[in-house]
Amino acid sequence: MVPCPTDGKPLVALVVVIFTVENRSLQVLLIRRSAPPFQGFWALPGGVFGGHEALGEAATRRLVEETGLQDVYLEQLYTFSELDPHLPAVAVTYFALVNHTQARLQQRRRWRPAWHAVSSLPDLAFNNRAIIDYALTRLRYKLEYTNVAYSLLPDTFTLSELQRVYESILGRSLDKRNFRKWILARRIVQLTGATRSEGAHRPARLYAFTSREPVIL
């Protein structure tokens, strides 16, 4: 990469880590880079930030572009520097949580964006692996004291589905009775009254999040 000789300003890149949980697996959205550096590598979606809007708006725009989803949980993560020894740049990173059944990924591109299991990522461009690790750490903490999981689930869901989401992110199994007591005590979710029959077993009661805005407990 050639440095920019005409001005001393670093480039401001915007990077978004988009998580989803599908089938007991935490996944992250990756695209293929079509230009150097790291051409052909998988990378997090992002772009250059022009500075004429709020960072959060630019990140939201990128998120809508990739998933078609609005009103999802989005939070600034960290700002990285020294991405490339020859390119003065900073990367402002965000992470988002989306419901994969509602996401509509871009189909047009040469290399279509795709979900990748966080547990088995390919080699990534720049420091993208470190960014994902950082996002995952933050997400694991946030699960414990916020309701952000709302952004990963549909409007109604069973407690078992919710528990599987928690387990997929935390990477360990949870006790069913304790999980239910815990989540109900915090009033994160409430009964809807509806149930869902899904197979040769007792139907599950459906719950909804008390709030679909971020709440710190």
Next chain:
Amino acid sequence: MVPCPTDGKPLVALVVVIFTVENRSLQVLLIRRSAPPFQGFWALPGGVFGGHEALGEAATRRLVEETGLQDVYLEQLYTFSELDPHLPAVAVTYFALVNHTQARLQQRRRWRPAWHAVSSLPDLAFNNRAIIDYALTRLRYKLEYTNVAYSLLPDTFTLSELQRVYESILGRSLDKRNFRKWILARRIVQLTGATRSEGAHRPARLYAFTSREPVIL
């Protein structure tokens, strides 16, 4: 190739919130702005980030410049945008914790940097008030699950001194017995064996931090 425009890049500003506790009062280091915008207003120390080093290094350099101190706790806070409607810029903010008895503030300048009680701040430039509020919130949380207070205190100190630091930051008084039990149970500090006689009362035992590196408990 990443485009290399001669303009269109936002400015990357670096801002440092430097906290100290002196005499039961949480204070922050402010300087007077000598140029527009906000000329004459108090503001947080900072500067323009060139991009040819790590952000943390640039922040450390600024911190040394203002206080003469090295090896203090420094952490990235948040990256703000839309500071000024006419100036495309982002501000990457850090916060630091220093011991005021060791800090040597700049004396050369027209408007000398000075400590200001966080509880009674003057009007500040840009969004600096919001940055300080954000830093304070983060600091209050960090006190509860890390040892970062080490950076505010000298090598040895009494538990009463430590408690006053916690109380000054949290903005409420703590129970002496519970505070001691709590801090000792977490092994944040340990007895040195020395004591200090300071007046017409029983001498205090001196403690030291178990680690002077950041530790998450």
Next chain:
DNA sequence: CCAAAAGTGTTCGGCTTACACCCATGT
């Protein structure tokens, strides 16, 4: 002997953890 800050234990309630069986349904 008095003033001042240092130092110290116990009780209670609530939260977390571990743990095993019955329920409702479809086939």
Next chain:
DNA sequence: ACATGGGTGTAAGCCGAACACTTTTGG
């Protein structure tokens, strides 16, 4: 009737919160 996931309670230990008096010293 049986296989499948849904749904439930209790006991033990740990932690945080409330609360008041004795100790050691200097003047």
